[in-house]
Amino acid sequence: MSKRWIIALKVLLHALCLAPIAHLAWRFFYAQDTFGADPTNYITHFTGNWALSMLMYCLAITPVRRLSTRLGWLIRFRRMLGLYAFFYATLHLITYIWLFSGFNVASMIDDIQKRWFIMVGLFGWLVLLLLALTSPTWALRKMGGRRWQLLHRSIYLAAMAGVIHYWLLVKAGVRSPMPFTLVLGGLLLARIAWSLWNGRKKRAKLRSAAVSTQTA
Amino acid sequence: MLIRKPNDIPSSEITPKKDYEEFQRSRRIGRRSFLAGAATLGAGALAAERMGLFSPTQEVHAATRLQTVPGKFTTTGETLTPYNKVTTYNNFYEFGTDKSDPARNAHTLITRPWTVSIEGLVKQPKTLDIDSLLKLRPIEERVYRHRCVEAWSMVIPWDGYPLSELINACDPLPSAKYVQFLSFLNNKEMPELPGGYDWPYSEGLRMDEAMNPLTLLTFGLYGEELPNQDGAPIRIVIPWKYGFKSGKSIVKIRFVAKQPRTLWNEIAPNEYGFYSNVNPAVDHPRWSQAHERRIGPGFLPKIIPTQPFNGYGDQVASMYNGMNLKKYF
Incomplete structure (x- = not known):
């Protein structure tokens, strides 16, 4: 993939990732009734859903890339998708602080102390914050590849926190978090299957290498 | 012509x-x-x-259009929630679990002919036609606050008459201690009916709660017959309790001796009590009930403090004297 193509695709991807929030803003100015009777609730779900969606797209990059060696270029969009997940998660948090709690510090502290779904959601956001802060290339260089990679695997923790957060807040019997749960489950399975398969391949390679040195 | x-x-x-x-x-x-x-x-x-x-x-x-007379117990001095918001933001799970679903799906509900059967501990069980129910007493317009357990609220002009009027006309036996309300259930008219719930929707009240003059047998809102998504053609409105206590599209009223099963209480007894009186001091396990988002004419709802018994304490608090409302939430 040429550099020019990468740039063009990045511009396209930025546009796609910003489309939901642009759409929301457009509707705020031109079609307010589409927010329904309780826009607070609507905007909360909207930003939360997009944060989770972006996380899933981001996590899907690696398994899809492994399908073929020719898909290696996909990795160049992973950071961007992760940062957009953080962007929508932050909008989600702002919605909670501003529209939901009305900047009422006492009620927010009460929420954090008493309510699991708030705690789990906040934990997920903090993980994303940490990953966003360490996302620049210089941070990777400073930390060293191995440590950086270890830290950035915690994106799975953030995704799990996001999905658990969703399940904790819906009423019993409501299954709207199910699609995200299934997708995340599939992505985790793909990850585990890959490392098992890869591990066996590596061991086999080592074994054959050992055999060849013995015979030599 | x-x-x-x-x-x-x-x-x-x-x-x-x-x-x-x-x-x-x-x-x-x-x-x-x-x-x-x-x-x-x-x-x-x-x-x-x-x-x-x-x-x-x-x-x-x-x-x-309904013929109405001004009602007693009307809430004054509060801004009404616009008609289009009352009729597009509904929890009526039989027509889908999203709050915009009922307005989209409930047109399949057929509300004529409609009968309500009076069963259980009464002198004479009977079946009443919706048109005779409409004519039983003058329809009053009553503006009530409506507080959902999800912490949003509305102010709605309902049209109906006290449930006590119907109960008196039904001659319940002295052994009847509770009233159960069963909602309509039909897979054909409710294609979005979600699984995992023990349908039909069932709710109930203690006899004194059902007889309280605030409890309204409701046929309309804003002077018009109820839109399907708001529980047409007949529903209960209990303004001092969380909204889910107020059963929609009622087909059976049953007088019973023991506390009846109620749908949300069965699903999550730690979250939805039988009483479910609006109470800012008792949190829902997953969120605070101290405040509510009042849905009004503006774009964003206003965050306001929630009142005990939704502000109807003068009329209803005495029914719960001596009861631990934290235990019987």
Whole structure:
């Protein structure tokens, strides 16, 4: 993939990732009734859903890339998708602080102390914050590849926190978090299957290498 | 004869009532032979109606205006929630679990003919027709605050009369300690019916709660018959309790000796108590009940403090004297 193509695709991807929030803003100015009777609730779900969606797209990059060696270029969009997940998660948090709690510090502290779904959601956001802060290339260089990679695997923790957060807040019997749960489950399975398969391949390679040195 | 534009003519006027009811009944049991039996005029009008030739809003306005008198216990000094918000933001899970679903899906509910059966511990069980129920007492307009357990609230002008009027007309036996309300259930008319719930929707009240003058047997809102998504053609409104206590589209009222099963209480007893009185001091396990988002004419709802018994303490608090409201939430 040429550099020019990468740039063009990045511009396209930025546009796609910003489309939901642009759409929301457009509707705020031109079609307010589409927010329904309780826009607070609507905007909360909207930003939360997009944060989770972006996380899933981001996590899907690696398994899809492994399908073929020719898909290696996909990795160049992973950071961007992760940062957009953080962007929508932050909008989600702002919605909670501003529209939901009305900047009422006492009620927010009460929420954090008493309510699991708030705690789990906040934990997920903090993980994303940490990953966003360490996302620049210089941070990777400073930390060293191995440590950086270890830290950035915690994106799975953030995704799990996001999905658990969703399940904790819906009423019993409501299954709207199910699609995200299934997708995340599939992505985790793909990850585990890959490392098992890869591990066996590596061991086999080592074994054959050992055999060849013995015979030599 | 004065010739009017089609959308000025309410369908109830051009379709002979008998044919119309026959048509509704045939739809209910899934027969499709109504065209053969119906008079040409009636069938033509129905076909036009089904093809959407009459503007639906005009039809609704023309056909379903209620005669009301000003009611006692009306809440004054609060801004009403606009009609379009009351009718597009509903928890009526039989028509889908999203709050915008009922407004989209509930048109499949057939509300005529409709009967309510009075069962259980009464002198004489009976079945009442919706039109006779409508005529039983004068319909009062009552503005009530409506507080959902999800921490949003509205102010709604309901139309109905006290449930106690109907109960008195039913002669319950002294052994009747509770009243159970069962909602309509029909898979054909409720294609979005979600699994995992023990349908039909069931709610209940203690006898004194049911007899409280605030408890309203409700037929309309904003002076019009209830839209389907708001629980047509007949529902209960209990303004000092969380909204889910107020059963919609009631088909059975049963007088019982023991506390009846209620749907949300069965699903999550730690979250939804039998009483479910609005109480800012008792949090829902997953969120605070101290505040509510009041849905009004503005774009964003206002965050306001929630009042004990939703502000109806003067009328209802005495019923719970000596009860631990944290235990019996």
